[in-house]
Amino acid sequence: MKFLCVECDQQMAFAERQLPGDGTLAATFKCPKCGRVVAMLTNPMETQLVSSLGVEIGGRTVPAERFEIVSAMVKTTGPAWSADAEERLSRVPTFVRGMVKKIYGDYAKERGITEITPAVMDTARAELGLEGM
Amino acid sequence: MRTYHQLTDPDRSGLADQIEAQRRRVAGQLAGVKRIVAVMSGKGGVGKSFVTAHLARSLARRGGGAGKEGGEGGEGRAVGVLDADLNGPTIPALLQARAAAAPPAIGLDGVKCVSMGHFLAEGTPLEFHGPSAESFVWRGAMEASALRELLGDVAWGDLDILLLDLPPGIQRYLELCDILGAPPAVLTVTIPTPESRDAVRRAMRAALERGSELLGIIENMVGGELRGSAGDELAAEFGVPLVARIPWHPAREVWDTLALPLTPAPRTPHPAP
Numbered sequence A: 001m002k003f004l005c006v007e008c009d010q011q012m013a014f015a016e017r018q019l020p021g022d023g024t025l026a027a028t029f030k031c032p033k034c035g036r037v038v039a040m041l042t043n044p045m046e047t048q049l050v051s052s053l054g055v056e057i058g059g060r061t062v063p064a065e066r067f068e069i070v071s072a073m074v075k076t077t078g079p080a081w082s083a084d085a086e087e088r089l090s091r092v093p094t095f096v097r098g099m100v101k102k103i104y105g106d107y108a109k110e111r112g113i114t115e116i117t118p119a120v121m122d123t124a125r126a127e128l129g130l131e132g133m
Numbered sequence B: 001m002r003t004y005h006q007l008t009d010p011d012r013s014g015l016a017d018q019i020e021a022q023r024r025r026v027a028g029q030l031a032g033v034k035r036i037v038a039v040m041s042g043k044g045g046v047g048k049s050f051v052t053a054h055l056a057r058s059l060a061r062r063g064g065g066a067g068k069e070g071g072e073g074g075e076g077r078a079v080g081v082l083d084a085d086l087n088g089p090t091i092p093a094l095l096q097a098r099a100a101a102a103p104p105a106i107g108l109d110g111v112k113c114v115s116m117g118h119f120l121a122e123g124t125p126l127e128f129h130g131p132s133a134e135s136f137v138w139r140g141a142m143e144a145s146a147l148r149e150l151l152g153d154v155a156w157g158d159l160d161i162l163l164l165d166l167p168p169g170i171q172r173y174l175e176l177c178d179i180l181g182a183p184p185a186v187l188t189v190t191i192p193t194p195e196s197r198d199a200v201r202r203a204m205r206a207a208l209e210r211g212s213e214l215l216g217i218i219e220n221m222v223g224g225e226l227r228g229s230a231g232d233e234l235a236a237e238f239g240v241p242l243v244a245r246i247p248w249h250p251a252r253e254v255w256d257t258l259a260l261p262l263t264p265a266p267r268t269p270h271p272a273p
Helices: A044-052 A068-073 A083-090 A094-110 A118-128 B015-029 B048-061 B136-152 B171-180 B194-210 B230-238 B252-256
Strands: A013-018 A025-030 A037-042 B036-040 B079-083 B112-115 B161-165 B185-190 B214-222 B242-247
Touching (some): A025 A044, A037 A044, A044 B136, A068 A094, A068 B136, A083 A094, A083 A118, A094 A118, B015 B136, B015 B171, B036 B048, B036 B171, B048 B079, B048 B185, B048 B214, B079 B136, B112 B136, B136 B171, B171 B194, B185 B194, B185 B230, B194 B230, B214 B230, B230 B242, B242 B252
Parallel strands (some): B036 B185, B079 B161, B185 B214, B214 B242
Antiparallel strands (some): A013 A025, A025 A037
């Protein structure tokens, strides 16, 4: 996607990206000649389509993490997680977080545990040999 | 007014470069994979996953590959399976492979596998976060990206063969062609019926048109109520071998004696990462 300042016949340059948090995206482009700025505003569906491709408007400053989309975008359900357990899970690297969450979830389900707490995580870690998770 | 291609300044978003980086990542992770074979069928319910899992185990038990021990003619071939059926993953159950913190998981006979089933809670469908209205617009792209990650964010290591277990139809096959950068070789599964023959024919034509090497056909569920000769007819029509007729409840020997044409010319190499 490119933007043209018709008056100047100049390709506009990407300037800024904003994610308001409501599923929309705002990206601004500036004409290098006259300084005019335009904003591209996408609705949630359009924003999601771009996200679905695993690319970022404005470019990436760091490479994508492993399993970025699977970890962040796939809905997982299972036993409830206490706030402490969620916090601990958040310290697990993103690229294995989804898998680790599933392992703890399976462990809890097999034992009829309805809420995963740090204590449950400790027990599971010891039983399953998951040191470091 | 100038058109898109007449604007030659680099796009700072570098979307094309980002896509290219994704492809290089996949190529890098598959650099040690000698052969990629898609197990596909245009028809659902013909036993693709069943065939894939048992084929993978059979290959893993046989010698003659680079070997899990690393030597020519070693303990068995190093085999991996990508469960590309994101919405109905069954490979983890068939290979008895529990989720591993660092994929791939290891299943029966040492077969490596990766599956969406390792990310989903049991019994739950694949759903994505995002706007629910008109989700058909983005869901296909999201599934393709998830598939790319299952393929390219995994340390496959050195494999003699990676089997891709595809869902019915050709959509996933087409996505894999794009992700891999080259069409994978294809092994087709059918059941004997004419209905299956007609559906599988479409898939084989699509694979042929896309440039895939057709390795052969496996006719599954033979000898029961299902009548027809789809395997023979498709083999004759496409000039490929009918690799096997698999009966209901096949014994282990059925898999271990399959003469599989899996070692012809190596696949087209990926561009260097």
